[in-house]
Amino acid sequence: MKPAVITSLVLGTVLAVGAVFYLAPGPGVPPAATVAATLADPAGQFIEITAKDGYTPATTHARAGVPLALKITTDGTLDCSSSLRIPALGWAEHLAPTGTVAVPIPAQKAGTTLVGVCSMGMKSFKIIFD
Ligand SMILES: [Cu+2]
Structure with missing residues (x-):
């Protein structure tokens, strides 16, 4: 390969990796586009929780083996x-x-229980997958 081709390949890879890191909300969480895909998926599911003086509902159940959009x-x-x-x-x-x-x-x-907790650890909610 010519040096110019290698340079553009390296540059392209760096830009692509950089974009992934920039867009990623955090480790273990898929990109935001996954929420739309989950909601569009007939097998997808979503749960709505209100955060105000704690979390309501405090306990919810979700189906195991299916992506979940948590709102x-x-x-x-x-x-x-x-x-x-x-x-x-x-x-x-x-x-x-x-x-x-x-x-x-x-x-x-x-059997997985996913827990959300306030920064002080006083208030929480849990989602039980079954
Ligand atoms: Cu708190």
């Missing part, structure tokens, strides 16, 4: 439940006081 909504949320972590996914975000974020969650094994 978290804040509505004038000024307490610490707006600062949310899902440790098993390496996901953490400080949510706007009002709005909705969608977290793509890859298919989980039956």
